[in-house]
Amino acid sequence: MPLHRNRVTSRDVAKLAGVSRTTVSLVLNNVQGIQISPETRQKVIQAANELGYVPDAMAQALVSRRTKAIGLVLTRTHHHIATDAFLPKIISGLLTTAREHNIRILIDWVETQHQESAYFELARAKRIDGMILSTPRLDDAAIKALESAEVPTVMMGSIAGSMLPFVDVDNVQAAEKAAAYLVGLGHREIACISNAPPEYTAAPERVQGFRNALTKAGIAVNERLVCYADFTPESGYNCMKALLKSGERFTAAFVASDNVAIGAKAALREAGLRIPDDVSLMGFDDIPWAMYSDPPLTTIRLPAEALAQQACNLLLGLIQGKEHWENNHIILETELIVRKSCKARQ
Amino acid sequence: MPLHRNRVTSRDVAKLAGVSRTTVSLVLNNVQGIQISPETRQKVIQAANELGYVPDAMAQALVSRRTKAIGLVLTRTHHHIATDAFLPKIISGLLTTAREHNIRILIDWVETQHQESAYFELARAKRIDGMILSTPRLDDAAIKALESAEVPTVMMGSIAGSMLPFVDVDNVQAAEKAAAYLVGLGHREIACISNAPPEYTAAPERVQGFRNALTKAGIAVNERLVCYADFTPESGYNCMKALLKSGERFTAAFVASDNVAIGAKAALREAGLRIPDDVSLMGFDDIPWAMYSDPPLTTIRLPAEALAQQACNLLLGLIQGKEHWENNHIILETELIVRKSCKARQ
DNA sequence: ACGAGTTAGTAACACGTGTTAGTAGAAAAG
DNA sequence: CTTTTCTACTAACACGTGTTACTAACTCGT
Numbered sequence: 001m002p003l004h005r006n007r008v009t010s011r012d013v014a015k016l017a018g019v020s021r022t023t024v025s026l027v028l029n030n031v032q033g034i035q036i037s038p039e040t041r042q043k044v045i046q047a048a049n050e051l052g053y054v055p056d057a058m059a060q061a062l063v064s065r066r067t068k069a070i071g072l073v074l075t076r077t078h079h080h081i082a083t084d085a086f087l088p089k090i091i092s093g094l095l096t097t098a099r100e101h102n103i104r105i106l107i108d109w110v111e112t113q114h115q116e117s118a119y120f121e122l123a124r125a126k127r128i129d130g131m132i133l134s135t136p137r138l139d140d141a142a143i144k145a146l147e148s149a150e151v152p153t154v155m156m157g158s159i160a161g162s163m164l165p166f167v168d169v170d171n172v173q174a175a176e177k178a179a180a181y182l183v184g185l186g187h188r189e190i191a192c193i194s195n196a197p198p199e200y201t202a203a204p205e206r207v208q209g210f211r212n213a214l215t216k217a218g219i220a221v222n223e224r225l226v227c228y229a230d231f232t233p234e235s236g237y238n239c240m241k242a243l244l245k246s247g248e249r250f251t252a253a254f255v256a257s258d259n260v261a262i263g264a265k266a267a268l269r270e271a272g273l274r275i276p277d278d279v280s281l282m283g284f285d286d287i288p289w290a291m292y293s294d295p296p297l298t299t300i301r302l303p304a305e306a307l308a309q310q311a312c313n314l315l316l317g318l319i320q321g322k323e324h325w326e327n328n329h330i331i332l333e334t335e336l337i338v339r340k341s342c343k344a345r346q
Numbered sequence: 347m348p349l350h351r352n353r354v355t356s357r358d359v360a361k362l363a364g365v366s367r368t369t370v371s372l373v374l375n376n377v378q379g380i381q382i383s384p385e386t387r388q389k390v391i392q393a394a395n396e397l398g399y400v401p402d403a404m405a406q407a408l409v410s411r412r413t414k415a416i417g418l419v420l421t422r423t424h425h426h427i428a429t430d431a432f433l434p435k436i437i438s439g440l441l442t443t444a445r446e447h448n449i450r451i452l453i454d455w456v457e458t459q460h461q462e463s464a465y466f467e468l469a470r471a472k473r474i475d476g477m478i479l480s481t482p483r484l485d486d487a488a489i490k491a492l493e494s495a496e497v498p499t500v501m502m503g504s505i506a507g508s509m510l511p512f513v514d515v516d517n518v519q520a521a522e523k524a525a526a527y528l529v530g531l532g533h534r535e536i537a538c539i540s541n542a543p544p545e546y547t548a549a550p551e552r553v554q555g556f557r558n559a560l561t562k563a564g565i566a567v568n569e570r571l572v573c574y575a576d577f578t579p580e581s582g583y584n585c586m587k588a589l590l591k592s593g594e595r596f597t598a599a600f601v602a603s604d605n606v607a608i609g610a611k612a613a614l615r616e617a618g619l620r621i622p623d624d625v626s627l628m629g630f631d632d633i634p635w636a637m638y639s640d641p642p643l644t645t646i647r648l649p650a651e652a653l654a655q656q657a658c659n660l661l662l663g664l665i666q667g668k669e670h671w672e673n674n675h676i677i678l679e680t681e682l683i684v685r686k687s688c689k690a691r692q
Numbered sequence: 693a694c695g696a697g698t699t700a701g702t703a704a705c706a707c708g709t710g711t712t713a714g715t716a717g718a719a720a721a722g
Numbered sequence: 723c724t725t726t727t728c729t730a731c732t733a734a735c736a737c738g739t740g741t742t743a744c745t746a747a748c749t750c751g752t
Contacts, residue, residue, distance in 0.1 A: 009738060020702050025740060035699055057471040058413065059738035061404040063707050069452070069473075074441075082438035082651060083634045085431065092428035095420075095455045104473065106415070106452050109441045125403040127415075127450065233638050266638040288429045292579050292612040294640050305428060355708060366732045371710060381729055405708035409737050 008051045017047035024048070028055070061126075069104040070315055071122050071131035080231045081109065085259045085287040086304055090134065090156070093308030101316055123151035129319045132156060132311050137199045152318035154311050158329070159201050165318065165328035167311040171202050174300050174334040175209025176216075178282050179254050181298075181336060183217045186345035187252040187280060190214065191225040193239045193264055195257030195284065198228060206256040206284065224248050229260045236263030244271050251345050252280035258287040258299055265293070276343035286337055296339035303332050354397045363393035370394070374401070407472075415450040416661055417468050417477035426577045427455065431605045431633040432650055436480065436502070439654030447662055469497035476661045478502060483545045498664035500657050504675070505547050511664065511674035513657040517548050520646050520680040521555025522562075524628050525600050527644075527682060529563045532691035533598040533626060536560065537571040539585045539610055541603030541630065544574060552602040552630065570594050575606045582609030590617050597691050598626035604633040604645055611639070622689035632683055642685035649678050 010028075014021040019040060026034055027044040047053075061067040072094060074081055081087065091105075098105050106128055110119060119142065122128050130152035136159060138146070143162045146153055155166040182190055192210045196203040207226060214221050225248055229235040236255060243250070244267065253268075255261035261283040268279055275281050275295060283290055283299035290297040310330050318328070356374075360367040365386060372380055373390040393399075407413040418440060420427055427433065437451075444451050452474055456465060465488065468474050476498035482505060484492070489508045492499055501512040528536055538556045542549040553572060560567050571594055575581040582601060589596070590613065599614075601607035607629040614625055621627050621641060629636055629645035636643040656676050664674070 011738080021739085022702060022704095022741080023700090026701090029740080031741090035701085037700065040700080052470075054467070054470040056408070056738050057473040058404050058407040059707090060740080061707095062402070062408055062709090062738080063740050065707080067404060078438055078442055081441070082435045084434045085634075087437065088430045088433045089428045091433065091437075091453065092424055095427070095453070096424060099455070104452055104454065104468070106450055107437065107441070108450065109445070121400070122450070124398075124400040127403040233634060237638070262635060262638045265640070266642075269640055288431075288579060289608060289635055292583070292608045294611070294615055296612075357708080367709085368711080368732055368734095369730090372731090375710080377711090381731085383730065386730080402708050405737090406710080407737095408708080408739090409710050411737080 008053045010053065010055070012051055013044065013047045013053050016051060017043045019044060028053075065126075066319075067127060067129050068102065069106050069128050070098065070312070070319075071106045071108055071128040073119065073122075073131050073133050074107070074109045075134060075136055076109075076231065077111070078109075083232045083259065085289060086285060086302075089287075089304035090308045093305035094132075094312055096305075097309040097312040103312075103316070119146065120149060120151065123149070130154070130315045132308075132315060135196075135200055135202065137201075138162075152315060154315040154318065154328075156307060156311050157200075157202055165314055167307055167314060167330045167332070168202075169302055169307070169332050169334050171205035172209040172212065174302075175206040175254070175256060175284070176213045177209075177334070177336055178284060178300050179210045179213030180217070181338075182252045182254060182280060182282055182342060183213055183219065185252070185280065185342060188219055188345075189222065189225070189248075189250040189252075190219075191243050191248075191250040191253040192227070193236060193243075193253065193255045193260060194226075194228045195255075195260055196229065196231055203228065203256070210254055210256075222248065225250055229255075229257070229263075231257070231259065233259060233263030233266070236260035236265075237267045238263070240264040240267035244268075250279070252282065252342065254282045254284075256284045258283040258285040258290045258297060261297065261299075262289065262293075276341050280342040280345075282342055290337075291339065293341070295341050298339045298342045299337050301335040301337050303334070306332055354399045356399065356401070358397055359390065359393045359399050362397060363389045365390060374399075411472075412665075413473060413475050414448065415452050415474050416444065416658070416665075417452045417454055417474040419465065419468075419477050419479050420453070420455045421480060421482055422455075422577065423457070424455075429578045429605065431635060432631060432648075435633075435650035436654045439651030440478075440658055442651075443655040443658040449658075449662070465492065466495060466497065469495070475665045476500070478657050478661055481542075481546055481548065483547075484508075498661060500661040500664065500674075502653060502657050503546075503548055511660055513653055513660060513676045513678070514548075515648055515653070515678050515680050517551035518555040518558065520648075521552040521600070521602060521630070522559045523555075523680070523682055524630065524646050525556045525559030526563070527684075528598045528600060528626060528628055528688060529559055529565065531598070531626065531688060534565055534691075535568070535571070535594075535596040535598075536565075537589050537594075537596040537599040538573070539582060539589075539599065539601045539606060540572075540574045541601075541606055542575065542577055549574060549602070556600055556602075568594065571596055575601075575603070575609075577603070577605065579605060579609035579612070582606030582611075583613045584609070586610040586613035590614075596625070598628070598688065600628045600630075602630045604629040604631040604636045604643065607643065607645075608635065608639075622687050626688040626691075628688055636683075637685065639687070641687050644685045644688045645683050647681040647683050649680070652678055 010024045014024045133155045135157045158166040158168045194203040198204050227239045229239045255264050283297045286299045286301035290299050356370045360370045479501045481503045504512040504514045540549040544550050573585045575585045601610050619625050629643045632645045632647035636645050
């Protein structure tokens, strides 16, 4: 008698069907190029259904060297994750694509301190077949380690000087599009608040796009109007506060993250400034809140779910060895969403 | 020579240290009540470090019957997940607690169609040791199945008529607190927009709390001012639109979800109504956006991260068999956060 | 009738670990 | 000197599956 009454193994199915365990495996996995009589097939399937047999995923993983799970690795602090308005879309996109391939998603989190080691813990333990790194911030050593590691990895967001596969948007071009729109409305004194600290590559890229737009229009960039936020509404609030306090004059602001723009907007309101009458406000990301903001936020739409889906597909290709390990770069398009937070300069 | 060059097993460690595989296991797992000489211990640890040995999680899981992973099961549609402003906090709370116990989190998603079977797929395959159900919506059959199943389960949000362990707030009392605050401000015609359809138990509970507050104040509930939204800002927008169109008069609105309130607020603004001067608006949840809303939203704070952490701890206790399977109910406190979206009736 | 091929299935190994039962050798006890 | 106890370790099994190599029995062409 079995120790755990309610644990059904393939041996139990074999016994009930009156065949060998091998046959059970061959039938249930529908192995091609092997001859099993239709009656036996039927008996096995019948027995499996009767017992409610579900193969043990761990045992399958052990022998097949495939866990059928991928890791989503978040590389931010506790607090950043909790306030990330973008995460649900990433997860939603990942879930839909993963389900199509019958793959599970394991979510983990790397504190910046233990970066180098922690990245590999899951993969080395063969808990996952590959991983997706979200908004990575890596030093050269970590990049090298990842490149030489055996674990398939895809980044959401690119990193300068790395040949690792990634899925991203063209941050420079997107930000340039945003800033150019403000310039086109006649603004010449434009503030810029980044989405994140410069270590996160998307941040300097978006600021660069902002610079490009101004430079192309023959406008000198006022460095005192450029400021780096830190993902959260709080940081946006603080940045905008500091900007207002500095006394520098500006008629528009480009905030490279809607989430940060939430805070920046609150600071403007506190200062008694109206949007867009006194200051035009341009966001970035198009999080769900943006269209319901007051006024509805003009922003750059980042295809978050598509990004996640592409990353997932790319990773699955890598795992199956279909794609090359290097030079797999996918760039998705962004879109300027004009709403009501920007207005031509009087 | 090994097939996969870069795969290090305990056998390799044993060979290098000149001991048996058993000894390696005993040393590295620090098994108590067994005698191993300090020199041998040192040799093993040295060898393991040298080779960068990491035990195979799947093999460990197979033999120990513990995967050291728990499942977070989301029970909503694709679109609801993507726009859920609450999810990041849940995940953040789960990640921190899980990390303390060296547990991984597997995230999965159950479409309402395949409910009954899909719930168990992960657990039956022994991919996870237990699961957390988020905002469950279950029929009686599914509850029965869960209660009789062998897989430890904790719900975030309770279900009427179920003895399953859960972590929740007192929705009735919290909503009553919110509505009573509006009543206290002198409002008598108050609209109510739920957070979700009635099938999700929190929705009718919050509406009930709303009713209680009015009844206790001797105010008759106008059923035409009660309306059920569907998690998203869109649904809140539509509800509020319908309410305005109905011609029923109201001076305040209780929206049982900040996320829904985002949309409701947009509809009010579109109608030219000012908050709080024309209509007072009360939310529920205190998502990060709430305090930066314009005006800052008065709401009920749901301790999202604490909820997730408690659920995680409860589940881990269940898995270790320390707690009883039934009658494990944790209720956390809510808090009325007064900001500026509500105002005394003129 | 007889080797060759086909059909329908099975025994046995591998995956990498945790753990129980057991064993040499040394020390202690009688 | 023998017996017992203790130390420090190891051989062997178990977990549940996928897969390769093998084998009886059966068919078929000559």
